[in-house]
Amino acid sequence: MVLSGKLVNSVLLLLLFLCYYTSSALFVPPDNYLIACGSSQNVTFQGRTFVSDSEHSSLALKTGNSSVARSNSTNVPSSIYRSARVFSGLASYKFKINEEGRHWIRLYFYPVRNSSWNLSSVPITVVTDEFVLLNNFSFKGYNGSYLFKEYAVNVTSDVLTLTLIPSNNSVVFVNAIEVVSIPDTLIPDQALALNPSAPFSGLSQLAFETVYRLNTGGPFLTGQNDTLARTWENDSKYLHVNSSVLVVTVNPSSIKYTSSVTAETAPNMVYATADTMGDPSVPNANFNVTWVLPVDPNFRYFVRVHFCDIVSQSLNTLVFNLYVNDDLALGSVDLSTLTNGLKVPYYKDFISNVSGDSGILTVSVGPDSQADITNATMNGLEVLKISNDAKSLSGDSSVKSLVPGSGSDKNKKAIIFGSVVGAIAAVLCIGLCYYCCLAARKSSKTPQEGHPWLPLPLYGLSQTLTKSTASHKSATASCISLASSHLGRCFMFQEILDATNKFDESSLLGVGGFGRVYKGTLDDGTKVAVKRGNPRSEQGLAEFRTEIEMLSKLRHRHLVSLIGYCDERSEMILVYEYMANGPLRSHLYGTDLPPLSWKQRLEICIGAARGLHYLHTGAAQSIIHRDVKTTNILLDENFVAKVADFGLSKTGPSLDQTHVSTAVKGSFGYLDPEYFRRQQLTEKSDVYSFGVVLMEVLCCRPALNPVLPREQVNIAEWAMTWQKKGMLEQIMDSNLVGKVNQGSLKKFGETAEKCLSEHGVDRPSMGDVLWNLEYALQLEETSSALMEPEDNSTNHIPGIPLTPLEPFDNSMSIINGGHSGTEEDDDGEDAATSAVFSQLVNPRGR
Template sequence: MEMKPWNLMFFVLVLFWGFRIEASFIPADNYLIACGSSRNVTFQGRTFVPDSGHSSLSLKSGNSFVVGSNSSVPSPIYQSARVFSGIASYEFDIKREGRHWIRLYFYPKSGQNLTSAPITVVTDDFVLLDNFTFENYNSSFLFKEYAINVTSDSLTLTFIPSNGSVSFVNGIEVVSIPDTVLPDQALGLNPSAPISGLSEFAMETVYRLNMGGPLVTAENDTLGRKWENDLKYLHVNSSALNVTVNPASIKYTVSVTPETAPNSVYATAEVMGDANVASMNFNVTWVFPVDPNFRYFVRAHFCDIVSQSLNTLVFNLYINDDLAVASLDLSTLTGDLNVPYYKDFISNSSVESDTLTVSIGPDSMADITNGTINGLEIMKLSNDAGSLDGLSSVKNLIPRSSSKKSKIGIIIGCVVGAVVAVALIGLCYCYMAARRSETTQQGHSWLPLPLYGNSLTMTKNSTISQRSGTASCISLASSNLGRFFSFQEILDATNKFDESLLLGVGGFGRVYKGTLEDGTKVAVKRGNPRSEQGIAEFRTEIEMLSKLRHRHLVSLIGHCDERSEMILVYEYMANGPLRSHLYGTDLPPLSWKQRLEICIGAARGLHYLHTGAAQSIIHRDVKTTNILLDENFVAKVADFGLSKTGPALDQTHVSTAVKGSFGYLDPEYFRRQQLTEKSDVYSFGVVLMEVLCTRPALNPVLPREQVNIAEWAMNWQKKGMLDQIMDSNLVGKVNPASLKKYGETAEKCLAEYGVDRPSMGDVLWNLEYALQLEETSSALMEPDDNSTNHIPAIQLTPMEPFNNSVSMIDGGNSGTDDDAEDAATSAVFSQIVNPRGR
């Protein structure tokens, strides 16, 4: 059958488009250089070209010669080498800035014995090798792989001979890396906090493993990487079993692609060889020798190819002695089986030895005690000197004369760049100002929330930008977002986001201490636009704070929405998180009365969330770091990024994905994914035990029965011996009746099923009762009487905590009646919150 021309063209286009969809990443820069060779060399399925006569590569060396080998070599790339008797450099034209692989090949027996030749290699900014020799090296050849962020239109590799010797190289690769492969942020361990700015570091690949699978060579990897088998790094060979599935069954996503790791890596895995071991902490462990003077980027690859159904595999990941991920449930994160997932960390070597260990182990709360891992990458980060090998910097290794010209060029480039940048900033500012004036009736684009308003719907109390003349992004009838801050005011308050003023880091971004012009101390939360999770939490926090006002909830003072920034300004809590007063710092211990008052304050805030509005609000992340203390140690609940509106009147729960912090997570919510106010009650029960025992909610280094504070403390409470595990600073200073009531309250909060737990109102009443028992006992003349039956009648104030303090969310009244507070509590609860900025 004859095909018409237009049909043929359509057919060709379809084929071409289909090819483009399936094609792998095509690097903008792809230099494969066979140094010293006179002809092309085929190696690992790729063609390496000679280093002489390359149009986009210049070799600057007046003292070099070529050697070749007629004997057998490990690979064709080692057949020839270029030897330098003086400083020499390769300069590569870079078409696209960003991360690039730099791969170097060395073989000292190419034509002559170069075993004793010291090899020093530097880039424009980083030291890759410093005086390396093969004399004490246990291999006949050397392959090195680095990831360098190139920020100019050229990259220079310089080889520096030393001690009157020579230097040499056999092969070089300079290849672009997709932007999504190596991140700019990872989770730091010990302490656990996000670390940003990784693009400023050079990385060296130290280990790249295909767990449970065979060697994956560069030909079978989309980015030319090599993945070796993990067996020789296993601490106990019999501790792991191999699992394999068809690579075609791997379901890649937008965030995890074949560039992240090939499907042959995700299609194999190591799983626990014996799930029923005596020690539940470190079941399968890999040990890696490393240089203790550096930090390491660790990427763990996961893909649940083990389970037959969702939510049946939950395990822990440890790096060294740190719990990197607790209760990792892959199917909750990916939504399906056979879907790849990875997690990035920054860690040091082990304190005890020059090693880095990675372990998987079962989670104590999981139904199936098993663990799995599919791949592992460990990359060394450059140190403060910009080196990956030793302490010398580039400027110390390259003589000043040889780099003088480049320095002059850099200076000129910086000046020109600065002038251009200032001009662009000015143009952008004028454009943004013009745009603001044109969009008076519209909200800003930084937070597309359903709370938008405009100047026609705003009352006289609404927030108006005095500088732009436009309505604030979120306009509410009661000026809930408070004062509008210009970005310059934020910069002045935080000293341009001075890192010395950093209070904390979360998924949303960073929190800084600030000082306003009038001397008011504030906390400034700056959203991170690159964090999708952070933006979602940021939106939720604004939605919640726009509805809430209570003495025991951290208050919002104002916001800034200039320059595409997402910034919220809160009242400053001078004494920081509750946890820092319990353990991990050298702060003085809290008295029993202080602890009770703090718990009561937090309970009041949570009770208000649950009952103070037409529809309850569930915090979903109650923990000691989210209970903040002001200068008078008044407790206030903070961080509403995970909060969720509670069930309607005709519902019993909200069905939602499990979120929260492990150790505080309601087990019933975890199992059934059904959220209620009682989930907050369980978390608060964990807080009560943490306050009493002054130890973390989860501590995996403790014996198995002590890892989870809820289980451990409940066992002692049921024995009536809670005093045996409480903070040693409280021994002999707590009224037994008060402690008994406190322990009973915590026990009820930690009931396995939500229906058996009290409401936050009941918890609040019992804690106030425990406080009154403590205060009354202090005034009695019978300190040895431990029975509450002999204590004179205690006048408890009837609990109507919110009859006079309900927030009228839609009616413009967002205050509480401080005079209605329970008179039985300490004077610390009579402190009135400074209304400035509301």
């Protein structure tokens, strides 16, 4: 009997423990809709049962025109995608909500093949009562076979409506839908915004889309491994290719959850694995481990970083820094101090914009310079897109603009009330306008106050900015710097408004890290490109100043000219010459523009190389561009290439220095690996970036493409693999196959390979790169007269004498025809280039 009593007590204790564990660790969602759309029966997916949308008792499906597409093919990704509900008109799913609050909305799409519709080309638009989730998505051009989207939306009524909208007399479809409650504590109302650092409130009123959820150092986790049915992806393909990491793993049961961090925050399998700094094999061990995440640059992002010290053997030994883009998010992080122990989870939330115009968000961890141990770690990373001012997560269209008559019934009372209030407000507005006019007239008589970015005179760009007399054609005056006229024309803001038709969106040329770029026309008919700074951008005051200072002293045929600037009404605006054919990248991929010929590509590369060579050697002290990429090489109406965007440029090392020590800036995929590791900038950093450009020109694909297999993600690594095999033609643009002289291609590949050397000392100068590209062009133009080389030396072109080549001394005497100084002589440069080209055939001495 005693043994039986002990056994009973043990069982009771076990049951109590299980009850406690279940109540404290497992969240039971009040709303849990798992819908298999178009299915004739229930479907099991990742351990959960999805109910047919035609049999769900709490679901209202409103449409008069729906049908079903089904497939039994083994090529379908999984059972959840084997059926789809297809709508030929506006359709909606209405879910009864038992408890208001934030909910997951998960959507599954797969273009099931059938004889009735080509679903792969169907535009898909999905909205809720308030938010646009997906707008005009099509599988046409999409690299994946299926699409899974996860959103977090705060539901504030007892009904949630999901509306699917067909477009262009087409249909719209969906394979499965989830609407599941989320714990209130999962996503807070406030997080720390970066650049500038300040609390950001009001997140509960916004919608989120999951863009990345990474288990750093750990395996792929499905919904079966997560109490909230989340998917966690392995992070390896997002690591910067030159980062060296060491994976650390502990037993998941050893993770010690707290009241503030539970299994709903992240599974213990996330906290039980981590990436830490491995052996970098470089002189400077203080490098950062960086994750490179392509995102939509037009949105802000909620970034959650998960930590758990599973590395240390004792407290207070691991201290490191966390960076989001170039911003220090957390400095001198000591996890054991924050959590009072080891193997205790911790997380931190941030709000960040995207860095640069390439749509790249980066997260880095690196050692603290004052720490005794050089190490850093991360366990998990989540990146969620935040809805914009139009309450959209896909474009700028609002629900009201996409759904005809949406919200009209709800707003009838508001319209009536608004009409009454409007009559009263109209009287007040008249009085307010009168007051504003008086205030404006008064302020126009006083000097303009400084704005948050500060006026230019404080930067030392000019000491006196005065207004010129008004033009006879216009009452608007232009501001001209009398003390420093070389800075270019200082435009009045009204002139900019007139030139761009008040920044009409139809004249938008592109969006970059500094801001938006518009096409404009000045009052004299000159076409210009107007770059309008975004105050929330991470590129601002410093880049504005650098751009003006650099371009005001640089004039070259292959550099985009700065016409002037505007620093008025809290605006920072740069005005450039207009480049009719836009960025080089748009002629390589991502648009429907006709492909460039091989000769055109060589001429464009040569033009860009000339511009960079001038930067490196044409001034008293060299200038390093620091952001060479295909979007910063612009083409005019004659396809003449010009280097643009000098906001990140840096003055090169002086004669007694070998490098410039500076923080790493630039675009991932183009970054010099030596500069990235050592923070030591040289002209050879531009050479490496230009090597990436050369491979982009040849292969017509982005520098980084994370959706490709691991070995193909980085174009520099991938292309070099084929170049070293002597099989570069296997990966070149299909439009060039059979149309390129093999000698020209070989010389081009060799040039790119040298540019992409791991160490700067092994890379050629931009002058050498320019000469080799000129030679590749000559080979292409005179291919019929070329002779096969007897060895690896450069071929001899008949008619061009062989002349011994003197070592290149980095001076401008050759390029400028013997003239010194910084002034440009385009004709002299072209003549000199032709004169020295004959020396390319005997490249000894380099």
